[in-house]
Amino acid sequence: MQGRVVVIGSLNMDLVTRAQRLPRAGETLAGESFTTVPGGKGANQAVAAARLGAEVAMIGCVGDDAYGQSLREGLIAEGIDCRALEVVAGMSSGVALIVVDAASQNTIVIVAGSNGCLSSRLIERFDAMLQGADVVVCQMEVPPDTVAFALARARQLGKTVILNPAPVNGPLPVEWLASVDYLIPNESEAAALTGLPVDDLSSAQEAGRHLRGLGAARVIVTLGAQGAVMVSARGSEHFAAPVVQAVDTTAAGDTFVGAFAAALARGCTEHESILFGQRAAAISVTRAGAQPSIPRLEELGG
Template structure:
């Protein structure tokens, strides 16, 4: 199988607890449930793209522990090519500690583990995987140097390059922007990158215009219940969010990115790919967990018909 979407990024085991409300600093609250769930922003996006119709390969690292074995097996079960998933001897796999409250809001603490071992050399080693793709997708849960290497190589190869700048702790390297076809931040990430507080469609547009001014080809700001805002040098378009009853928003952003990449790989224009991704993300928040919440293509098609 030749992948048409390659996701370069993290694989984590999510340790998820549900509680009535999120604790304040220094406070202990009682949880209602606990589960281990396959996650990591990279793996989530790969699973989303695969379930939504793309042929997907994953490039990343897992530890030589039980979690690493389980994470690899989970991707394979979703028909994802794992030839470029390297096992790091003596390292623990990445984990994410996730707390979800009764209003479906969450806090997440990520421990990188083996994800921190993904190196530029891995990008060179698996260059043939990148060459066969139409779309390359990156996030920021692996070393910045490695992400920069992927972005530059994607531009050299003429691929569609997508960066979901999450998690973000400050400005991106300025030379990255010219290598990015689609930059997809949420409200807080758009604020961190642009310096503009995003709390409305108007402020989202201002932030996105600033990011386009930095050199990004096109920016899609995901705004939760407000939908998504597309901004390029030529136009601005708002896409309203489908209305659903939210249960857990943990993987909604990853589902959007994976769905958007799958839509582009399937030949959709960017507007249709955004709408397709929005339906997938909306369906994901109606279910608990990260990867378990990601819908299948038939689910999205059924929702669209209804």
């Protein structure tokens, strides 16, 4: 069983430069390299789900520029259904301006561009895509009203709903959480959602319980090298992360979400899907870049 995943979200072109250190305010540094890499949380998760076994459709917006054309062509090359990927006239595509230092620390500025044009009207036009989905995935690099509409409609249709609450600066509306089957924040996002410090397994479990109390059915807090914690009606469970030598953690979280969605869509259990997502994310951090780092199904043994 392949399973069908619909991803509703952002597409960005990542403009990445590397330097020995990050510049201070007002300072100009000589960079060592520059690359353009397809990214955006929505597109990354769509690519991960497609490479890892799912039939995927993407609902989003790109600008009528060279970046938009490149982003669209990249998804089509991955076998992703792009009928609902709208080109917005007169608007630039989303971009992320990224500076990475020698210690792999980075600064990022995101310009939403056409991602800010993703509306509920586009989702309504392609409602048949949602009706045919097994799993619907959302993030938060597009307008909040659009996310709210997508979550509510997916819940109304009885789909498995995943929300990766990123980026986030504070608590979410409780009506959003009531529509979510799997809320998947990292530790900083879990802290922002709850107002609690989240820096170890115990505090991640506490944050998960708090978010379940607000309405989320299940919460999976990803903790990087510390693994992940799932909190559900059955209690909490820790999943240790595979041990690897990390080179670049860009898109590791997106890889986990996409892989997890793909596994759920093809009928795997929660436990199997989390382990599958962790294996995929572990491979991704051993390689540089966002989408270029995402593994394919054969790398995980099918």
